[in-house]
Amino acid sequence: MTRITDTRDGPAEGARPGALPVAGLLLAAGGGRRLGGRPKALLGHLGRPLVEFAAGVLRDGGCVPRYVVLGARAADVRNRAELPGCVLVDNPGWADGMGSSLRAGLAALAATDAPAVLVTLVDQPRVGAAAVARLLAAHRAGAGLAAAAYGGERGHPVLFAREHWEGVALSAVGDRGARAYLRAHAGAVALVECGDVAAPDDVDTPEDLRLLD
Template sequence: MSGGVGGVLLAAGAGRRYGLPKALAVAHGQLFLEIALAALRDGGCHPVVVVLGAAADRIRLVADLDGATVVVNRDWSTGMGSSLRVGLHTLRPAGVTAAVVQVVDTPGVSAAAVARLAAHAGERTIAAATYRGRQGHPVLLGRAHWPGVTRMAAGDTGARPYLVARARTLLAVPCDDLGDGVDVDRPAGLPDGSDA
């Protein structure tokens, strides 16, 4: 495959503040992981790479990962940066033009938001969804940016340092009307009171 937009779903963390890996947390009767995967898939991303780490074996048993390429980041405990590197490395042979990167703990991100972001895909594009004027997820990384992103991704910062360094060329894509980008750190943070 060449061209098109791939997806990278970062779902490797242990969820210490949440009390369990957030991939296993539940909102609206679904696992966070399944919600995020559906948003990427239904938003037009293909292929989609899911990066697991903590509790990977358990997650594989209980989650519907149909259609996804699942990889395990053995260094997941070092933070999101290593998972982003693993995800982009796995996606590289697909020959996609860009990647939509999503994190597992934002269940309010919709497929429509992913599609709106993906519509801006280009090899040199970098873009991020915004909510009430604040940058959030998902993030779109044109293929030309992957080497720089992977060099700078460290600890829990993911692509943030790279995006900050290129703030003048970062395209902000408002998605307020399509959901929310709230990062859920604790069960009480869910808008409808759902929990795991």
């Protein structure tokens, strides 16, 4: 059973009266198979668990509310990471791949009135608040589907207006996440160049740990 814990205290931080800000969804459930079974959420970055940095990127970029999907060693993440203002969602099917975490996050967000969601990954420490802010600006300008681009190549974060959530969830299988949905709707996706403020490098292998700190 999916477990959801709301760590928010009072009104959503950053919310404006009458406004419907974009929700942030951080996928942080991976077990780090190629890292020898070290969950990515608990990797050290700037002296704290990496999941804290990634959640802070959503906060500083302007996302409200912020949901974090946990999986591998979820209890340890809850105990070690400080995630104020976040709603924590446990995904018991995390081992099935990123798609299951995306579905779990979207299902939890369905109870909110968020008009759109921005999805980011815990293992991309070079993606910061500036990239998030650019995608939110694209949504305010009318984009219902948007993705950060690096040298013209689509990457993360990605943004989906609410009317796309059902289709994204249906297509999210295995480790593909939203890839199939974005490919099928490529003509409608606004590519937002972020290569000057971010980089899409993933922390997947021991060699990639150099990206941290």
